Amino acid sequence: MAKxxxxxxxxRVMKALPYLPFPExxxxxxxxxxxxxxxxxxxxxxxxEKIPDLEKPEDESEARRxxxxxxxxxxxxxxxxxxxxLKNTRNxxx
Numbered sequence: 001m002a003k004x005x006x007x008x009x010x011x012r013v014m015k016a017l018p019y020l021p022f023p024e025x026x027x028x029x030x031x032x033x034x035x036x037x038x039x040x041x042x043x044x045x046x047x048x049e050k051i052p053d054l055e056k057p058e059d060e061s062e063a064r065r066x067x068x069x070x071x072x073x074x075x076x077x078x079x080x081x082x083x084x085x086l087k088n089t090r091n092x093x094x
Contacts, residue, residue, distance in 0.1 A: 005038030009080035013039060013047070016072045019065075021054055041084075044077045 014034045017027055033043055051070055057063045 006035065007038055007080070009076045009083070010034050010038040012076035013073055016069050016076070019069045020073070021066075022050065039077070039080050044080065048074060048077055
């Protein structure tokens with residue numbers, strides 16, 4: 001049986017994405033790719049580049065909630081990148 005590429009970082013991003021105001025078509029495509037392939041550098045870059053363009057909610061509590069969700073996504077991506085770098089470092093030493 002093939003090992004799934006969906007890891008804890010992909011799951012964190014999958015759980016947070018529905019709560020962010022990205023276009024529904026884009027969100028759906030990202031979630032499908034995350035479920036199928038897991039997080040990739042290309043997908044991580046696509047998501048993080050579009051975060052600054054998100055429209056901020058007028059309600060202060062909603063804005064704080066959105067900031068918390070954005071933080072979860074960016075932390076998961078950052079941790080995933082660190083983990084991938086460690087894997088590559090270990091593999092290059094062999």
